[in-house]
Amino acid sequence: DSGVTQTPKHLITATGQRVTLRCSPRSGDLSVYWYQQSLDQGLQFLIQYYNGEERAKGNILERFSAQQFPDLHSELNLSSLELGDSALYFCASSVGGHQPQHFGDGTRLSIL
Amino acid sequence: GQQLNQSPQSMFIQEGEDVSMNCTSSSIFNTWLWYKQDPGEGPVLLIALYKAGELTSNGRLTAQFGITRKDSFLNISASIPSDVGIYFCAGRDNNAGNMLTFGGGTRLMVKP
Numbered sequence: 001d002s003g004v005t006q007t008p009k010h011l012i013t014a015t016g017q018r019v020t021l022r023c024s025p026r027s028g029d030l031s032v033y034w035y036q037q038s039l040d041q042g043l044q045f046l047i048q049y050y051n052g053e054e055r056a057k058g059n060i061l062e063r064f065s066a067q068q069f070p071d072l073h074s075e076l077n078l079s080s081l082e083l084g085d086s087a088l089y090f091c092a093s094s095v096g097g098h099q100p101q102h103f104g105d106g107t108r109l110s111i112l
Numbered sequence: 113g114q115q116l117n118q119s120p121q122s123m124f125i126q127e128g129e130d131v132s133m134n135c136t137s138s139s140i141f142n143t144w145l146w147y148k149q150d151p152g153e154g155p156v157l158l159i160a161l162y163k164a165g166e167l168t169s170n171g172r173l174t175a176q177f178g179i180t181r182k183d184s185f186l187n188i189s190a191s192i193p194s195d196v197g198i199y200f201c202a203g204r205d206n207n208a209g210n211m212l213t214f215g216g217g218t219r220l221m222v223k224p
Contacts, residue, residue: 002154042214043200055210094210098210100160
């Protein structure tokens with residue numbers, strides 16, 4: 001158990017819809033990272049937050065957004081969903097930016 | 113952007129054999145990490161490397177940070193059935209924030 005909690009584990013929805021994925025980092029970790037894992041693209045970094053502030057952005061679509069709340073949990077919002085958004089979405093956390101990242105078990109998003 | 117080439121893509125070995133996999137990059141990294149992912153779970157950190165030339169062990173696993181800072185390898189000695197899974201290398205570049213760039217993974221299968 002990495003200590004990183006992600007909910008829900010599975011999400012099935014339709015094209016055009018909007019979903020919110022939630023992540024609770026390990027106790028004491030200030031940095032939260034979101035990654036997307038798909039068969040064709042592998043594990044891709046989306047975005048990082050540190051203590052509530054956005055720190056780095058990767059290949060994140062404009063339809064996607066995230067935030068980190070004062071209690072350090074984070075949410076990833078995906079809107080106007082397309083079939084190609086079907087993937088595993090992982091949250092990771094670390095104490096600071098240069099410390100190893102520990103991953104949750106992911107949310108599997110299926111778009112029908 | 114940075115690319116990580118991980119090889120081999122898959123390996124099917126006999127229990128008790130040693131395993132070697134590696135990653136090469138088109139540019140340098142400041143940190144190399146190795147993760148293992150089992151079905152339905154998130155990547156689990158195995159080894160973290162922080163200095164060029166560093167050789168680190170974790171039980172039967174040994175990893176090295178290449179001198180050029182553009183490569184890393186992971187060895188598993190005396191493989192056992194529970195070593196089955198997908199192994200990922202990941203690199204972090206201090207100049208690119210704290211995002212991790214992942215290799216494509218090595219799928220390891222062990223025949224009892």
